[in-house]
Every structure is written in C-alpha cells, then in structure tokens.
Amino acid sequence: MEPKFPAEIIRVGAGAQQHVDAYLEYHRIVRDDDGGTPFSEADFERYKRRVGPMRIKNRIYLSWANSKGMECKQIGPETKCFCGHLYHQHQVDFRTLPSERPIQQPCEIRGCGCLTYTYCPTAMGGSHPKCTCKHSGEQHSTRKPFKCKQVSCKCFGYKSAYNCGCGEPMYNHSMQSESKEERIAKGKPIGQEVIYKAMGGLTGFSSLMDGYMRYDNTGIGALPEEVLNSPITMNDHPFLRGNLASVVAHRRANKMPIDEREIRELESQQRRPGESELDYYERRYQERQKQSKIYKGPKKPAISNERSNFSITGSSVKRR
Numbered sequence: 328m329e330p331k332f333p334a335e336i337i338r339v340g341a342g343a344q345q346h347v348d349a350y351l352e353y354h355r356i357v358r359d360d361d362g363g364t365p366f367s368e369a370d371f372e373r374y375k376r377r378v379g380p381m382r383i384k385n386r387i388y389l390s391w392a393n394s395k396g397m398e399c400k401q402i403g404p405e406t407k408c409f410c411g412h413l414y415h416q417h418q419v420d421f422r423t424l425p426s427e428r429p430i431q432q433p434c435e436i437r438g439c440g441c442l443t444y445t446y447c448p449t450a451m452g453g454s455h456p457k458c459t460c461k462h463s464g465e466q467h468s469t470r471k472p473f474k475c476k477q478v479s480c481k482c483f484g485y486k487s488a489y490n491c492g493c494g495e496p497m498y499n500h501s502m503q504s505e506s507k508e509e510r511i512a513k514g515k516p517i518g519q520e521v522i523y524k525a526m527g528g529l530t531g532f533s534s535l536m537d538g539y540m541r542y543d544n545t546g547i548g549a550l551p552e553e554v555l556n557s558p559i560t561m562n563d564h565p566f567l568r569g570n571l572a573s574v575v576a577h578r579r580a581n582k583m584p585i586d587e588r589e590i591r592e593l594e595s596q597q598r599r600p601g602e603s604e605l606d607y608y609e610r611r612y613q614e615r616q617k618q619s620k621i622y623k624g625p626k627k628p629a630i631s632n633e634r635s636n637f638s639i640t641g642s643s644v645k646r647r
C-alpha cells in the first residue's frame with residue numbers, strides 16, 4: 328500500500344528505516360511523474376535537475392482564503408480539488424510564473440476537464456457539502472462555474488451555505504495564489520526551500536490545520552517546571568502535540584514515566600483509514616470538547632492562566 332505521509336506511521340526495524348526514508352523522499356519528489364515505473368538513478372537525477380529550480384523559484388503558495396484574506400486552508404500535495412483529484416495531480420511546475428492571479432492550474436488526469444485547482448471543503452463522510460440547489464457537490468460539473476448536471480435543475484453554479492471555521496460562508500472564500508516574492512513582501516512565511524512536488528501553501532508544522540486554529544500564542548516565555556512536566560494532552564498547544572511522538576520516544580529511551588493520557592493522545596493524533604481531513608479535525612474537536620469536560624488538569628492555581636493561554640481550548644474555537 329502506498330504510504331500517505333504524514334497521515335500514516337509505518338513501523339519498521341532500524342535497518343529497513345533507511346529504505347523507507349529513501350522511498351518517502353523519492354515519492355514526495357516524483358509523485359506520479361514516473362508513470363508508475365520508478366526512475367533509474369540517472370533519470371531521477373535528471374528529473375531533479377529539471378524540476379528543482381522550478382519548485383524552488385516558482386513555487387505557487389496556494390491557499391483558500393476568506394474575504395479578509397485569512398488563509399483558512401493551505402493547499403498541500405494531497406488536498407483534494409472540487410474535481411476529486413489531488414493537488415499534485417494538477418499542474419504545479421511552471422518554468423515562468425504567469426502574471427494572472429489566481430494562477431490557472433489545470434488537472435492533469437486525462438479526461439477530467441478541470442480547468443484549475445479549486446478547493447472545496449468536505450463535509451462529514453468525505454463528500455462536498457450540498458449545493459443550495461439541494462444536489463450534492465459531486466452532481467455538479469468539475470468545470471467553472473460548476474453547473475449542476477441534474478436535468479431540469481436551475482442551478483447555475485455550485486454554491487453551498489456551509490460555514491467555514493472562520494465564521495464566513497464557503498462562498499465568501501476564493502483561491503489565492505502567491506509567488507515567493509509576493510509572500511515575502513506581505514511578511515508571510517515561505518517555509519523551507521524543498522523540491523517536493525506540489526508543496527503549495529504548506530510552510531510549516533501547523534499549516535495542515537485550518538486557519539482559525541493556526542494562530543499560535545508564541546513568545547510567552549519559559550514555562551514553569553510543573554507545567555513542563557505535566558502530560559501533553561489534546562488541550563495543549565499544537566507545537567507540543569506535534570512533538571508528542573518524539574517526547575514519548577525520548578521518555579521511553581530514558582525509562583522516564585509516560586502518562587497514559589499521552590498514549591491516548593498519540594493514538595488519537597493519527598488519522599484513521601478512510602478518515603477525511605475534515606472528519607479528522609471534527610473528531611479531534613469532539614474529543615477535545617469531551618476531555619475538557621472530564622479532565623480539568625492537575626491542580627496548578629498560580630499558573631493556571633498561563634497554561635490556558637498556551638493551549639487551544641474547545642470553547643475558543645467557533646464552530647458551525
């Protein structure tokens with residue numbers, strides 16, 4: 328089975344780890360560009376020399392933004408388009424960046440007909456939210472303006488009343504493509520220079536989270552010992568949660584105690600087979616809600632404010 332990094336964790340022996348790393352590296356760079364037959368070493372080198380400069384100089388930072396320019400969704404290689412195909416299956420490599428905005432990025436899957444990548448959130452169950460014409464997203468054309476294909480339906484283009492986590496309806500959002508220079512000029516992060524295919528808007532650790540969850544409270548200074556030693560649970564800051572796997576590994580290696588809540592959290596962090604990104608965040612949100620009701624954290628009267636500033640609590644996240 329094809330590993331879908333980072334959603335899946337593969338457990339292997341130390342010797343095999345190297346091969347897995349090499350495979351993942353190759354996969355992230357080439358994706359489907361080898362047509363299913365792995366490149367020879369020489370071909371791979373040639374391929375990297377061809378695409379490398381384009382991916383570093385002409386990367387398109389693609390996001391789905393609301394009317395205020397908030398980047399509610401960063402598009403990454405495996406983010407689905409309204410046409411049903413993934414971002415890396417669309418044109419992402421450009422010798423010269425077109426001047427139009429947003430940049431047209433047609434789907435490269437034969438016969439699809441999608442003219443440019445268009446993000447559409449998936450509702451529970453993994454399908455697009457229903458259109459105001461009452462037909463499902465999938466019953467609409469994959470070509471702009473995404474007319475409904477049902478006979479006698481008067482819909483002139485897919486429009487959903489679905490509300491994004493930012494509070495604005497879906498139809499207030501649009502695709503936003505920026506060059507590296509444009510982002511630098513606006514003071515936005517550009518991430519590492521990588522030659523992985525279709526990195527789009529992914530610039531760091533938390534880019535896969537929805538926009539409204541990405542506003543990190545950093546720079547609050549060093550935390551007291553007591554807080555640092557308490558278990559990392561889902562109510563903690565995304566940075567801590569993101570590092571939980573390495574924290575637990577470190578504790579195991581040093582025979583330090585591991586809180587069972589951390590094990591539970593680690594398990595819950597993994598995306599389950601068949602679970603869409605939105606389902607994943609919904610499940611995490613529900614679990615967080617549940618946990619904040621049951622578990623109030625260790626007694627820490629003097630520092631409780633600091634700790635809660637450092638975490639994202641369910642109540643501060645506005646949902647539909």
Ligand SMILES: [Zn+2]
Nearest residue numbers: 410412434439
């Ligand atoms: Zn397509």
Ligand SMILES: [Zn+2]
Nearest residue numbers: 408410434441
């Ligand atoms: Zn598409």
Ligand SMILES: [Zn+2]
Nearest residue numbers: 458460475482
């Ligand atoms: Zn419709």
Ligand SMILES: [Zn+2]
Nearest residue numbers: 460462475480
């Ligand atoms: Zn319709």
Ligand SMILES: [Zn+2]
Nearest residue numbers: 393399491493
């Ligand atoms: Zn939004």
